[in-house]
Amino acid sequence: MGCFSFLKTMMFVFNGIIFLGGVAVLGIGVWVKVDGGSFLQILGSAAPQLMQVVNVGYLCIAVGGFLILMGFLGCCGAVKESRCMLMLFFIIILIIFIAEVAGAVVVLAFSSVSRIFIEYLGNVAVKYLHYQYGESDELTTIWNATMKELKCCGFYSYEDFTNSTYYQRNQQYPPVCCANISPCQKYKIDPDVKGCLAAFEHFFSRNGKIVGGVALGICALELAAMIVSLVLFCHIGNSA
Missing domain, CATH: 1.10.1450.10 (Tetraspanin)
Structure with missing residues (x-):
């Protein structure tokens, strides 16, 4: 039971960080698209070298939404002990992992x-x-x-x-x-x-x-x- 509780806690903490990161990225993406002027002003004073990469609001929204989904599935699956959420989380991660391995194999084995x-x-x-x-x-x-x-x-x-x-x-x-x-x-x-x-x-x-x-x-x-x-x-x- 102790091991199960530890894994459950780690699953919650890890995916909680992912969820909060997704919220932050999504918020930045929405801010850029809705009120780009104020965002540019703040970014320009804080980090002028990043001024050229602010036109990626939609990318931030997409990445943030995906991270929120993954964090939500992981956190709720662990806390509520939902087998459905845990399995969906597992399947999504597995698909991403297989795609990464397949891409690496193609790049390494098929130079043509x-x-x-x-x-x-x-x-x-x-x-x-x-x-x-x-x-x-x-x-x-x-x-x-x-x-x-x-x-x-x-x-x-x-x-x-x-x-x-x-x-x-x-x-x-x-x-x-x-x-x-x-x-x-x-x-x-x-x-x-x-x-x-x-x-x-x-x-x-x-x-x-x-x-x-x-x-x-x-x-x-x-x-x-x-x-x-x-x-x-x-x-x-x-x-x-």
């Missing part, structure tokens, strides 16, 4: 599939850069933030912007490609500036162990959550 996916992603990215950069505020701010953080320009290179809608309208490349020097002309772009694909591959090669460690940590937490929920599910069933 990975190349095809990267090629497809590149075609889509270049198309958006060519026609939507400078036209869509959200896409533009996300790309600016990406290029600024990775110190890159375009998906493959700065040539992705050549003859684009943005270039034809402004007769220059995005200022972020020239370290925010405006007007950004071709001769001002540092030849060492890579495309974002190459910059991401370089970042991943340098930080692969950290990324792998984080991924393993997440998988371990997911496995622990599944084991605990399954143990509670079985114990409640035996006690009924």
Whole structure:
């Protein structure tokens, strides 16, 4: 009984943290979409470097809603000893875990599939850069933030912007490609500036162990959550 109570408490605390985190993320997402002006003012004074990533309100709402759902299922399933909630929590975590493992296997074992996916992603990215950069505020701010953080320009290179809608309208490349020097002309772009694909591959090669460690940590937490929920599910069933 002591072990069961401990697992029940840990399940409640762990999912309670997830639930509160989801509420916070959801609240930020709603705040951004409803009253973006005041949020921008506060964020600009507190963390100016994050000003370019605030146009992700819908993403925050979606992530926050999902976290709230998971936290609610875990907490209520443990407190109310609901086998239905615990099993639903277990199934959702299991689906996420299987999807992560399947994605890792595809990336590691089928390099040709990975190349095809990267090629497809590149075609889509270049198309958006060519026609939507400078036209869509959200896409533009996300790309600016990406290029600024990775110190890159375009998906493959700065040539992705050549003859684009943005270039034809402004007769220059995005200022972020020239370290925010405006007007950004071709001769001002540092030849060492890579495309974002190459910059991401370089970042991943340098930080692969950290990324792998984080991924393993997440998988371990997911496995622990599944084991605990399954143990509670079985114990409640035996006690009924």
